Amino acid sequence: MEIDIEDFLKLNLKDEVFIIETDTVYGLGALMNSEKAAQRIKDIKNRGSEKYFSLLVSNMKQVDELTVNSFDSYALINEHWPGALTIIFKKSDKVKEYISPSDTVGLRMPDCKKTLKVLDKFGPMIMTSLNKSGEPPITKYIDALKYLDKVDYIVKGKDLSGIPSTVYDAINGKVLREGSVKIKLF
Numbered sequence: 001m002e003i004d005i006e007d008f009l010k011l012n013l014k015d016e017v018f019i020i021e022t023d024t025v026y027g028l029g030a031l032m033n034s035e036k037a038a039q040r041i042k043d044i045k046n047r048g049s050e051k052y053f054s055l056l057v058s059n060m061k062q063v064d065e066l067t068v069n070s071f072d073s074y075a076l077i078n079e080h081w082p083g084a085l086t087i088i089f090k091k092s093d094k095v096k097e098y099i100s101p102s103d104t105v106g107l108r109m110p111d112c113k114k115t116l117k118v119l120d121k122f123g124p125m126i127m128t129s130l131n132k133s134g135e136p137p138i139t140k141y142i143d144a145l146k147y148l149d150k151v152d153y154i155v156k157g158k159d160l161s162g163i164p165s166t167v168y169d170a171i172n173g174k175v176l177r178e179g180s181v182k183i184k185l186f
Contacts, residue, residue, distance in 0.1 A: 002145070003153050005114050009121050011153075017041055019130055019144050020118060021157035022056070023111040024084050024165055024180070025137035026130040026144045028151070029056070031122060035098045038126055044150050047133045053099045054086055054106035056127040058119035063107055066092055066124060073170045076183075082111040084165040085181040099126060108165055114155065129164070137164065 008018070015036040020027055028044060030037030032055055042049070057063055063070050063077070067089035070077075076087065091105035099105065108127075110116065119125060129137035130144060138144050139162035144154055166179035175183050 001153055002148070002156055005117065005155055008153060008155050009117060013122055015040075016152040017044070017150075018153040018155060019147060019151055020115055020155040021112060021141075021160055022115050022127070023082070023160075025139050025160055025162055026141075026157070027056070027115070027127040028130045028147075029125045029127040032099060032124045032126050033096070034126075035096065038098050041126065041128060044147070045128065045131065045133050047128075051133070052102065052106070053126045053128060054108060055095070055099065055124045056115065056119055057107050057109050057124050058116045059109075062119075062124050063089075063109075066095055066105060066107060068092055076168070076170070077109075080181050081109040082116065083109070083181060084111070084163065084179055085183075086165045086167045088167065088169040088171060088176070090171060104171065106167065114157070118155075137162065 015034045017030050017037050017040045028041050086106045086108040088104050088106050095105045131137045139160045141157050163180040166181040167177040168183050169176050
């Protein structure tokens with residue numbers, strides 16, 4: 001069902017899957033503690049189990065709870081967050097295997113007031129681009145509505161830029177995907 005952000009924030013989410021705009025593309029999301037919802041997202045995207053999920057966060061407390069030694073990246077965080085930068089960290093034991101079976105996790109703090117409100121209310125979220133695996137991400141609200149029968153909620157939104165986030169591996173000090181944020185490597 002299509003829903004306004006105000007009504008979405010009144011919900012009591014558990015295993016629901018939803019679509020929401022971010023600062024880059026439309027995201028397909030769920031609570032990070034719902035393995036059932038994570039599997040639904042993989043099914044919607046036709047995504048293999050070898051692909052990990054990133055998490056969206058809204059504050060540094062969440063970052064510190066989900067990672068080990070994130071303070072090594074505080075300068076990068078302060079420069080680019082909120083924004084279109086996903087940073088790969090060593091994960092804490094709060095990050096479940098179905099999110100990332102490795103010892104790392106990707107985190108991002110989006111520069112989108114609507115998404116940050118959701119993250120403030122519900123906590124860190126599994127979030128991936130809205131698309132079938134291998135296809136371009138959805139950037140237009142009208143195209144997001146084509147997924148209405150596959151998700152529980154679509155938060156009403158606008159058309160977006162479509163430039164994906166940069167992915168930076170803070171453990172190994174390298175850019176894994178170039179996006180709108182440019183990282184200066186030393």
